[in-house]
Amino acid sequence: MFPRPSFPRVDALVRRAVRDTPIRDSALVQRAVHRAMRRLGQPTLPTWYHETYRLPLPGFEASMGAELRRSDFVSWYLADTGLVRLEDQRSPQRISYRDLARVHSAAWLDRMGHPDTIARVYASTLTEGSVAGVLQSVRLACGGTLAAAREAVAGRRATLNLGGGFHHAEPDKGGGYCLLNDIAVAVAVLRDDGFRGQVCVIDLDAHPPDGTAACLQRDPKAWIGSISGADWGALAGDVDETLLPGADDDTYLHALDGLLRRMPRPELAFVVAGGDVLASDHHGGLALTVDGARRRDERVAARLGDVGSVWLPAGGYHRDSWRVLANTALVIARSPVPQVPPSYDPMSRRYSWMARSLQRADLTDRDDYGLDDLAAELHLSRRRPRLLDFYTPEGLELALDHYGMLDQLRRLGYGDFRVEVDCETMGDRARAFGRCRGEEHLLIEVVLERRKIQGEAVLYVHWLTLRHPLAPIVDGQLALPGQEVQGPGLSREFSALFARMVERLKLAGVAFTPSHYHMAYASRAVARFVSPERQGRFEAMLRDLGALPVADVTRAVAEGRVRCNGEPYRWEAEDMVAWVEPRSTDEDASRREAERCAFAIVAGA
Secondary structure, X not given: OOOOOOOHHHHHHHHHHHHHOOHHHHHHHHHHHHHHHHHOOOOOOOEEOOHHHOOOOHHHHHHHOOOOOHHHHHHHHHHHOOOOOHHHOEOOOOOOHHHHOOOOOHHHHHHOXXXXXXXXXXXXXXOHHHHHHHHHHHHHHHHHHHHHHHHHHHHOOEEEEOOOOOOOOEOOEOEOOEOOOHHHHHHHHHHHHOOOOOEXXXXXXXXXXXXXXXXXXXXXOEEEEEXXXXXXXXXXXXXXXXXXXXXXHHHHHHHHHHHHHHOOOOOEEEEEOOOOOEOOOOXXXXXXXXXXXXXXXXXXXXXXXXXXXEEEOOOOOOOOHHHHHHHHHHHHOOOOOOOOOOOOOHHHHHHHHHHOOOOHHHHOOHHHHHHHHHHHHOOOOOOOOOEOOOEOHHXXXXXXHHOOHHHHHHHOOOEEEEEEEEEOOOOEEEEEEEEEOOEEEEEEEEEEEEEEEOOEEEEEEEEEEEOOOOOEOOOOOOOOOOXXXXXXXXXHHHHHHHHHHHHHHOOOEEEEOOOOHHHHHHOOOOOEEOOHHHHHHHHHHHHHHOOOOHHHHHHXXXXXXXXXXXXXOOOOOOOEXXXXXXXXXXXXHHHHHHHHOOEEEOOOO
């Protein structure tokens, strides 16, 4: 049984409340539950997090489907629901090279800082400005794992690091998106500190622990158990590995029960609670549900009991990977909240909270509106252009900084930002520029207008381009249609920013016309095509092609290789809207059209 004091009536009430409460209020329910837990003496889950855990590799995010914001999302969720407040989250220290040298060779430590080495490990193009950011992220995560391990041993309790689990790094090389092996380094440091107890590594990432096995093979009191969805060949040492390609929840959990029975009694455990076990993860090779991953964690927590443990996120190449990690936190913190509600959006929640500290006067200079109007009547040019007749250039720059977007651009190598606003024929245009190596680059360009759709005023996005020109698309790296250079990885931030603009300007929603499949796909959870028939055809595409990588589908459409009912299909660029309040739609018409259409991709040009 899961080792948390059981209050069946309370637990049932909490589960029902979280399930039945509207999403905008479910966080309030969870906060009340977690405040009550603190009042009853439930200790706060020791959690390590740093905002620079997010790798400055937007190309890696785009090509691999990795959610690089995962640690941010979980940190925000824990704070929003009161499980682990921001002020209670621990900030890690960078691991020292002296500690790294206990595991990794001097040759590797020297080589790993080279741009070409990092680019190979992460299978991603890399700019000069990103090297320091990647090393900062990885060393901080390793430091977090070491600090969590020390507390786990001292306090005989579960701890959580929102970064780490780099189980593919070996003593003299990296691989599989892992530069350093944080688990092996933490074990080596603890051994040097005098810890002689049994260490167990329960590796539940979808891929084998080849690096950890190589690093720990000479430690006689280190046991490694693993369940993987892919066979990477023989592993160093004596690893208890179970291969279950394509396993569903029941098959996986049955194998996990056997693995936990075979595990020796540890004095310290590392749980690599990978987020890549989901069926929707393109790189994992397993087929678990989010609920199955949570039940995985419950079984491990029950088996460990009061053993000190360090829980780590490891891999995850799907947008729901953050939910797996957040549910891990709920389990090991012994929360009666069953899981993260399916429609909970951490970025929207975070931006909504942050918007409260931005005042109207910060974004516009409406105080002298009358003088500006008088100047306009006299055909004078006193009034500066504003985006949507509201946002000044300074206000937009403040917003970009406030919401963390300029910090992300700084980590990519840009600085000395400035924003321009002017009027275009189709709407108002804002552009953000940044300098690098003495040259100014266009980084952001957006064209917006107020427009009526179905009788409601909405924010219409004519154009949005997010550019990372220091990282051009290299030969052999296929671009998405219309893409000239890599993006900076800020598309989700801008979606949340548009939602805040709609709220501030009292509009009914955000509308745009997706010119390619991948644009509609990215917005599918919140936006619908205005035409029910067009929505139905899109739903048919998602049904028939949605399991394929998004980039492959969008290229196939652009290249004329997609067929609808056997006929060549050309992408239909029509309006989509994300309404603030739910609207009645003709679901029957959409369903009939979806049933009528069948999509397939054919080979050739």
